[in-house]
Amino acid sequence: MAEIRVPTLGESVTEATIATWFKKVGDTVAIDEMVCELETDKVTVEVPATSAGVLSEIVAKEGETVGVDALLANIDENAEGKSATSSSDAAGPQEVKEEPEASDDGGDADGNPVDIPVPSLGESVSEATVGSWMKNVGDEVSQDEILCELETDKVSVEVPAPASGVLSSISAEAGTTVEAGGVLGVIASGAKGGKPTASAPASDEKPASPEPSSGKKDVENAPSANRILAEKGISADEVTGSGRDGRVMKEDALAAKKSSESSASSSAPIPRGPVAAEDANREERVKMTRLRQTIARRLKEAQNTAAMLTTYNEVDMTATMEIRKEYKDLFEKKHGVKLGFMSFFTKACCHALKEVPDVNAEIDGTDVVYKNFVHMGVAVGTPTGLVVPVIRDADQMSFAAIEKKIAELGTRARDGKLSMADMQGGTFTISNGGVYGSLMSSPILNPPQSGILGMHKIQQRPMVVNGEIVIRPMMYLALSYDHRIVDGKGAVTFLVRVKEALEDPRRLLMDL
Template sequence: MATEILVPTLGESVSSATVARWLKKAGEAVKADEPLVELETDKVTVEVNAPSAGVLEGIAVQEGAEVEPGAVLGHIAAGAGAAAAQAAASSPAPAAPAPGPAPIVAAPAPGNAAVPSPGNTTVPSPGNAAAKAPGTGGGSQADSTHAPLPAAAKLMAEANVTAAQVGPGSAKDGRIAKGDVLDFLSRPAAAPAAAATPKAARGLEAGEERVKMTRLRVTIARRLKEAQNTAAMLTTFNEVDMGAVMGLRAEYKDHFEKKHGVKLGFMSFFVKACVAALQEFPAVNAEIEGDELIYKQFVHMGIAVGGPNGLVVPVLKNAQELGFAEIEKRIADFGKRVRDGQLKLEEMAGGSFTITNGGIYGSLMSTPILNPPQSGILGMHKIQDRPMVVAGKVEVRPMMYLALSYDHRIVDGKEAVSFLVRVKEAIEDPRRLLLAV
């Protein structure tokens, strides 16, 4: 009996994925839990492992197709079925017909996401929806280059827009995905823009190379631009003397690592300082939904981490309950699993505030962009010795610039400046964190 290979749950804010790459071919033997196929979501690449040992009997969904959780990707044959599949794979195969739109086997999508990501939901469409989409011109070769995926074709038909209006898509070979259609429909004055003819790609010069953006990079670009277009974003700056924290860390780092099995870094101090400041100024930890404000009694702290495919933001849930050692352990674990591509999708959802550290790359000052729907993000920067006046004398001190970007629709300037001052005070006198003052 064949075992189905199913698309796993993709996380609370992700409802679809693209089949990026099959790691096995039909007819190949597989082991239980062996990686079979890679799925690319808006956030990370997910490996789907073999549910049992046997032979990959067939592939139901080709690379580039969009799938939902629960969709059948293929089948694994066991016993006699496996032997038959192996024999079939080794015999000459008839010439394959010309490729058409990749089939999609869809299952019901999960419930409402806590942090919606526009353009991720796949709606199954019966038949060859892509060939029936408006503006495809009856399936000519030129039009098939950007032929919509079935879910996109259905939405385009409902919205009465054409493939030419939406333009080249983000799916494989430039095919239009549902997210591309939703992104097009969400643009201001979409109707006038729809009449314009998409600009043709320019020819490349010697030494240039055109590379398709990954789905993660497309989503990062869209969400950052969305934050700029939606929020009344403003940034306030301050500087902090890192001498006290550096001295405390130097004094106790060996004891800390020996007892807790993890190195003592600066990030745990900033997490604790931000938690204290957010509890004093809850608007910086809140979000806007329609004409209402949502205040939170917890702090889900996002920590921006650079990965091989772009920036991701894993979340320290209930950071207000964590001590220094637990914060350092979780951040170290996040960093390792981001580099290995093992971070779980649910670990990147639900953040209420974010800290990003451009200083590890040498940044002296920057203005971080909000991570919607959050209302605040703290930017840390490079520690650099600078002459400072201390008690009437000039001293060389290890200084760091801090930047707080915030949504001025919900956070007033006084609150933002006061928040940043509280963070500065806690870092310059870490005893305040221990005494909660």
């Protein structure tokens, strides 16, 4: 058994999307024959077969996001399969149309209705939201034609038609949450589906249109290209594809979109002179990633739902910095991890949450749910957006255990290997904007949590201590909280307890 894996994608590129499979399970493949195409933000990569044989399994479906060296498919080197797709490419147009005839009447080979299943959504992802349907009930569809798009917090998954026919019903409308293995709709028999080529007459006459010579009729364009063209109302027939067999790729669609916008700008009257057109030519419109859309939605939900308020204080970091400096080498030698500031802040917050449990609670309808544990969320910036992995039972952990867990989660976040379980169940969050140089900010709640602490840059400032002006390393702290459950007194008390614990870490040992 030979494996087909994701090749190196180029510098700084760690993942790609499966655009199209040129082969199906059971097809015969030759060594170095192109079997699928990957898309990244920078390039399009064709993946060759690593061995000759039969494609026995496709692990990563079209639309899925995969990392470098991820398994794409398996080739059985000893099996015999149906004739390779490449052989049909060399045949005439009529031979190409013979393969789907078994399902031209709709449904499966026997004409029975076929369910449209929810595909595998990836590791640890059990449900998704139906984003949009590209087809309506009653529309004709072709096998493998994209019917709808599912959204998860990690990826966007396009759902192809399992057979040709008519979309007779939609079980899950846009906005519905569905589980892996569920049914989205049904394709029924009774009409020929999909593209006009399926309606070719049974006569011996030659096709009247030049479509076969263009090669586009039998080539499925990249899903991302279809979306871009659909948004601008551009026909794929008007675009020259640079992919295999004239396939329209993402960059082709973007170029066509830019050309269309430029043409519209030049032909439309410009009431305020050429400035608007010049600016439009220098703009770039990029679709938000699914992660960024999720972040935007959740942050806006927090503003719309919670009565959010922020209180501020400042902390003298002298004592914490001195302890860290004194013990950091011994700490790292014994525990194998560096002693940072996050463990101090985590312990200080756990200490304060015991005294002010409202900040660690959440609202559920008309109930207040108090948590007798602390699952601490730690906001981490990644190239694709902000994620909040959770340190479970942080109140029961030592400084060393906290530092090890933060280092582990931070690495997995930057590598894009966090699971949904790693980011669920948090009861309170710490966000450190200081690593980017932020001096003061108001963090936004991470629903359904009722509190989030914002850390900031440590800066030397003149302070009055015992009647004298001295230079001290100071940090502003910000606590954003849900005023529906946390009163002002409780919020201020919480922040003061965090300040006291950091200015005199011995209080943590004495539980004061």
